[in-house]
Amino acid sequence: MVGPGIVSVVIVAYKSAETIEDCVRACATDPAVAAVVVVDNSSDEMTKAIVSKLGRSNPAVSYVANSNEGFSKGCNLGARHGAAKAPVLAFINPDVFISKSLRPLAQRALHGGIVGGDIVPTLNYPWLSCRPLPSRIREAVKAVVGPAVYRQKAGVRGDWRRVGQLMGALLVINVEVFKRLGGFDERFELYYEDVDICERASQYGGCTLHTETYGLHVGGVSSSASSGRAYVAGRISRIRYWRKRGETGTDAYLALLAVIEFVARSVARRSEGQGARRSALSLQFEELRRPGSVTVLR
Structure with a gap:
């Protein structure tokens, strides 16, 4: 069993002032979290003020201003800041509010692969915690009817389940595995970076979903802002x-x-x-x- 401070949380924000305080507070109060790094791809003054205020009361919280060169680059930048502070990285969207400690996910990630937990979506933005990897047929159906074609039940509550892909809103990965994978592929400005890294992780243990509820995903805050x-x-x-x-x-x-x-x-x-x-x-x-x-x- 690894002691406290096992996880560095990386949050890539974009005009996220509406949700960033609740997101950061939930992470920073988790005893398993050693650091919370907010990379702001919009360099938004409101977001900066909120995170900086939180950082003054909790030195584990830090703010990194960044130009909008894509979500993957923001994640990799945040990982460089957080990797020295804990053996596990957790990439969390700025509109996700964690309600359960990340420790079980981090403990599992120490043994390899990428790990995620079930996140409850809001009614108006029904994202999925896991899904199968893309196929040509699924992508063609999705182009017509939307993402429902990838809908996949999380499974029996409390199980650890191998899945094709985890939702990018909550990805937990061993620092050493992340380095071996070369981080996120920065050719993906937005979307498919999570699909790609999950697919590449198959050689290091694949993807595992813990079907416990780890929080709430509001959804669409950053993408709607752009x-x-x-x-x-x-x-x-x-x-x-x-x-x-x-x-x-x-x-x-x-x-x-x-x-x-x-x-x-x-x-x-x-x-x-x-x-x-x-x-x-x-x-x-x-x-x-x-x-x-x-x-x-x-």
């Missing part, structure tokens, strides 16, 4: 994920997927708006023509 850019960035990340897999016929599949999704979401009048959909379609074809050329968030 308007349609989050939607566009996700589509570019999808291309990079599938290309990284290196499967035959990938580019033709991705081009067709982009068109199907544009039509389906336009007919359904999805919330990202027609302007974001047009931009996403155009930039996806640009990324297919010139891999790595598209930057969305800067």
Whole structure:
């Protein structure tokens, strides 16, 4: 059994003043947490003021201003700050409020792999704690009907369950495993970085979900603050994920997927708006023509 201070929490924020105080307080009061590092990709003055105030009363809390070069880069920056303070890293979204100690997850992560806990979603933003890894068929169905195609029950309460992928809102990983994986792939500006690292972790123990409830996920606070850019960035990340897999016929599949999704979401009048959909379609074809050329968030 490892003693107190086993986890360094990394929170990558973006205009997160609405939720950051509750998020940080919940983490900082957990006896298993040695440090809470908030990397602010928006360098937002309100977020900075809140976190700095918390840091004055608790030296374990620190604030790192950062430019918006993507979620993966923010996570890796936070990991560099937190890795020397504890043997385990926990990546937590700024709109997640932990209600149970992270110690069981951290203890499990010491033996390898990536570990997560069940998070209760708010009714208006039904994210999942785990899901199977992507397949071409699932991605095509998702393009038409949305993420419900990946819905996966957490299982019997209290179980430790091997899963394909854990939700990026709560990922717990041994520092040494994180280093061996090279951290998050910084080619993913937003989305699919969690899918990618979970897939790569298969050689180090894979992904395990503890089906106990670890907190509440409000959902969508940071992505809504970035308007349609989050939607566009996700589509570019999808291309990079599938290309990284290196499967035959990938580019033709991705081009067709982009068109199907544009039509389906336009007919359904999805919330990202027609302007974001047009931009996403155009930039996806640009990324297919010139891999790595598209930057969305800067």
